[in-house]
Amino acid sequence: MKQRFILFSETLKNHRANRFREECIKKNIEFxxxxxxxxxxxxxxxxxxxxxIITLNDKDVVWLLSNLTVxxxxxxxxxxxxxxxxxxxxxVDFADKFLTNMFFSKIGIPTPKxxxxxxxFIDNIVEKIGGFPCVIKKTVSTVGKFVEIVNNEKxxxxxxxxxxxxxxxxxxxxxxxxxxxxxxxxxxxxxDYRVLCLNGEIIGAIKREAQEGFKSNVSLGGKATQVEVxxxxxxxxxxxxxxxxxxxxxxxxxxKGDDYLAIEVNTSAQFEGFEKATGxxxxxxxxxxxxxx
Numbered sequence: 376m377k378q379r380f381i382l383f384s385e386t387l388k389n390h391r392a393n394r395f396r397e398e399c400i401k402k403n404i405e406f407x408x409x410x411x412x413x414x415x416x417x418x419x420x421x422x423x424x425x426x427x428i429i430t431l432n433d434k435d436v437v438w439l440l441s442n443l444t445v446x447x448x449x450x451x452x453x454x455x456x457x458x459x460x461x462x463x464x465x466x467v468d469f470a471d472k473f474l475t476n477m478f479f480s481k482i483g484i485p486t487p488k489x490x491x492x493x494x495x496f497i498d499n500i501v502e503k504i505g506g507f508p509c510v511i512k513k514t515v516s517t518v519g520k521f522v523e524i525v526n527n528e529k530x531x532x533x534x535x536x537x538x539x540x541x542x543x544x545x546x547x548x549x550x551x552x553x554x555x556x557x558x559x560x561x562x563x564x565x566x567d568y569r570v571l572c573l574n575g576e577i578i579g580a581i582k583r584e585a586q587e588g589f590k591s592n593v594s595l596g597g598k599a600t601q602v603e604v605x606x607x608x609x610x611x612x613x614x615x616x617x618x619x620x621x622x623x624x625x626x627x628x629x630x631k632g633d634d635y636l637a638i639e640v641n642t643s644a645q646f647e648g649f650e651k652a653t654g655x656x657x658x659x660x661x662x663x664x665x666x667x668x
Contacts, residue, residue, distance in 0.1 A: 379405040380662060381431070383449060384440040385412060390647040391440060394658035402662065411445050421449065431458050436665045440643055459668045461622050462642040469619065469640040473514045473555045482618045484611055484637045487629075488558040495532055497556070504558040513538055514553040517641070522590065524559060531556075560636065563629035565590075567638070570604060570612045570626045571649055571657065574664040577612055580604045581652045599652040607635055615640065622668065623661060625649075 380399050384392055392408060399406035413424035421429045431437070437453055437460035439446045447467045453460040468474045479486040488504040492511075501507060511534050513521035521538055525531045535554055542552055565585035571578040581599045583592065590597070604612070612626050615637065625644025628635040646657040 377405050377434075378666065379407055379435045380665075381435055381437045382406070382408045382440060383411050383414075383437065383446070384408055385410075389440070391645060391658070394646075394650070395438065395662065398656070398659045398662050401659070404662065404666075411449075414445065414449075416445070416448055416452075421452065431456065433457060436460070436662075436668070438643075438661070438665070459665060461665060461668075463622075465620060466622075466642040469621075469624070469642050471514050471553075472512055472516075472639060473553065475640050476555070476557075478619065478640075479615075479637045482614060484615060485631075485634055486637050487560060490556050492535070492554040492556060495535070497528055497531055501528075501531075501556055504556055509559050510557040511535075512555050512557065514555055524564075557638075560629055560631050563631060563636075566629070568602065568608065568628045568630070568635070569599075569644070569649065570608055570628070571624075571644065571646065572612055572616050572621065572626065573623050573660055574668075575616060577604055577609060578657065578660065579649070579653050579655055580608060581649055583648070597648075599648040601653045611635060611637060622664075 380395060382392055382395055396406045396408075409423060409429065415422040423429055431453070435458060437458055439450060439460065439462055446462070447464065450460060450462060450464040450467065454464050468478070473489065473491050476486055476489045490500050490503050492500060501509060508524050508526045511523055511525050511531055516522065523534055525534060538554075539552060567583050568580055569583060570580045580602050582602045583597045583599050585597050608628065611628070615621070615626055616624065619640065621640070621642060623642065623644070625641040625646075626637065627639040627641070628637050630636075649655070650657050
């Protein structure tokens, strides 16, 4: 039976899907892509858009480029069936920025001061992280969306209300809408560091710099350059991977003085900018490591 690499994806057109397909062809591995938005989940089965039950075997490996809600349930089902997959159910909490921040604090990794927002009465909350200006984030989001600097209570409330309005347009009826405030590190605005890790090893690191504004995401036009992984970045990244039991992750840091502050763990990190900046074949490494998992 030929090995299959199965990609569950929200969209069928993205860089990771294309790169996984290319590497599977090179390795003579069957590649299959399944649209998450057209799945039906029952208590016992995963059913595709053609009303066919998706049958997996122990030679298959699965990668989830998924929305958090549906992907969580698929990962739990795959874990119970002993199917090699990533991100698995245990990695779900890292999709939430506040839960990730709690994790950093628990294991002694420096991170910006952060507070959960539980109402529109936010003056006292903001004081706990040093006041305005500060960063406001939707706790579950990707590629720099729903993250802004706010200078006062009015701007913060407007951000929250605007996010709720945009969520109404989502094709899914279920949205995890929660928010946090984070201290604004002025010296780090527009620059961060992405360390890419796989199967206990550090693949490499890039420095991302915004070309305008404060968001450095490559998908938003940020410039990526390869950097050396210094001793502190290595120590923090390895501790996060070990304590978080992470198979693959892009771990993001900002600098404050001579130290790094961890800000996010992306367990299905995009790697287009990383591959271009470093020349490292990330897709190939992922497939090889997942097959051996």
